[in-house]
Amino acid sequence: GNSVTQMEGPVTLSEEAFLTINCTYTATGYPSLFWYVQYPGEGLQLLLKATKADDKGSNKGFEATYRKETTSFHLEKGSVQVSDSAVYFCALSEGGTSYGKLTFGQGTILTVHP
Amino acid sequence: GAVVSQHPSRVICKSGTSVKIECRSLDFQATTMFWYRQFPKQSLMLMATSNEGSKATYEQGVEKDKFLINHASLTLSTLTVTSAHPEDSSFYICSARDQGASSYNSPLHFGNGTRLTVT
Numbered sequence: 001g002n003s004v005t006q007m008e009g010p011v012t013l014s015e016e017a018f019l020t021i022n023c024t025y026t027a028t029g030y031p032s033l034f035w036y037v038q039y040p041g042e043g044l045q046l047l048l049k050a051t052k053a054d055d056k057g058s059n060k061g062f063e064a065t066y067r068k069e070t071t072s073f074h075l076e077k078g079s080v081q082v083s084d085s086a087v088y089f090c091a092l093s094e095g096g097t098s099y100g101k102l103t104f105g106q107g108t109i110l111t112v113h114p
Numbered sequence: 115g116a117v118v119s120q121h122p123s124r125v126i127c128k129s130g131t132s133v134k135i136e137c138r139s140l141d142f143q144a145t146t147m148f149w150y151r152q153f154p155k156q157s158l159m160l161m162a163t164s165n166e167g168s169k170a171t172y173e174q175g176v177e178k179d180k181f182l183i184n185h186a187s188l189t190l191s192t193l194t195v196t197s198a199h200p201e202d203s204s205f206y207i208c209s210a211r212d213q214g215a216s217s218y219n220s221p222l223h224f225g226n227g228t229r230l231t232v233t
Contacts, residue, residue: 004157036224043118044207044224089158101148102209102222106157 002027006090006105013080013112021075021108023064023090031092033057033066033073034102038087047075047088080112116142118210120225127198127232135193135228137208143188144210148222149181152205161206164191188213198232205229 007022025031035047035057048057053068062077073090090105117140127133137147145166150158162183163171170183180202182194191210195202209222 041226043120043226044209046222101160101163102158103160104150104157106155 002031002092002094002103004090004092004103004105006088006108008106008108010109010111013110015082015112015114016079017112019075019077019080019084019110021088021090021110023073023075023105025071025073025090025092025103027071027092027094029094031094033064034091034093035062035064035073035075036089036091036104038089038107040086044089080110082112082114085110085112116140116212116223118208118223118225120208120228122228123226124229125231127230129199129232130197132194132196133198133230135195135206135208135230137191137193137210137225139189139210139212139223142210142212142223144191145188145213147185147191147208147210149183149191149193150207150209152207152227158207161193166191195230198230200232203230203232 004025032051034049036044037047038044048059050057050066056065064073064075087107089107091102119138121136147164149161151161152158161176164183164185166185172178185191207227209224
């Protein structure tokens with residue numbers, strides 16, 4: 001079956017530091033990959049996505065590249081802000097008969113200090 | 115943007131009682147909604163797919179008689195935890211996709227979740 005593994009948190013950084021949150025996956029087909037973010041007290045929001053190998057998703061300064069050879073989709077940001085403090089979830093979807101079904105990683109808590 | 119409203123946000127109930135959680139799409143129609151459960155420090159696990167006007171599809175290992183799902187309209191799905199026990203205490207999250215979305219890669223919209231505590 002499908003699975004997603006994220007680096008364990010929590011991750012604590014100072015403002016303007018570089019962020020990497022690792023994500024690797026296993027899937028039987030050709031999944032689409034997503035990063036979702038959950039800010040305190042809010043629901044999950046799509047941060048970025050990539051639908052095929054070598055695609056790069058980007059949004060709000062965050063980037064992730066779909067690496068089929070290493071089955072990875074690591075999230076990066078060059079300079080984090082306090083407002084980036086949230087829980088980040090890596091997820092995959094295979095579509096087809098699994099339309100709408102997401103397999104999530106366990107989430108990584110990010111705290112950014114001023 | 116598309117909003118999914120989930121209610122209540124927190125509920126405490128006694129063991130043996132039932133609890134109903136509502137998930138509404140506020141500005142779009144959703145023929146399909148998804149119910150997830152999240153244990154502390156663990157990932158969200160898909161429990162079931164809620165289909166408007168038909169029976170829900172449950173994931174392996176999820177008791178359908180325990181977790182009753184009703185999707186009576188294009189904007190409302192409910193999850194009822196029947197005869198709740200302390201081990202049912204968890205964070206439940208619903209999500210929905212705009213039925214007008216043309217691609218399975220279109221984003222899901224999530225509710226804010228419901229924290230259920232069974233005493």
